[in-house]
Amino acid sequence: MNSETIGNVHLDSSALKQWHGMLRNEVALLAMPGAHHKTLLRQAHALHQGRVIDVDELGDLLELADAALAYAVESLLDLDADE
Numbered sequence: 001m002n003s004e005t006i007g008n009v010h011l012d013s014s015a016l017k018q019w020h021g022m023l024r025n026e027v028a029l030l031a032m033p034g035a036h037h038k039t040l041l042r043q044a045h046a047l048h049q050g051r052v053i054d055v056d057e058l059g060d061l062l063e064l065a066d067a068a069l070a071y072a073v074e075s076l077l078d079l080d081a082d083e
Helices: 003-023 026-031 033-049 055-082
Strands: none
Touching: 003 033, 003 055, 026 033, 026 055, 033 055
């Protein structure tokens, strides 16, 4: 493995970690669920197009993004019901 490959592996794992960090950002998710979801989807597809993840991992990320959106909607509906 040469240094360029090592560098790319580091960048690849960093990009994936960044995606997961965005997924866990509950403040951003609840502030703008639709925009946050769209960003997660775009970034997941970019990771796939950049060959950071394979098609199965892309499917997993898309499912996680959808679950985050569902969580946000449920949370916001619960807040509205409490008022």
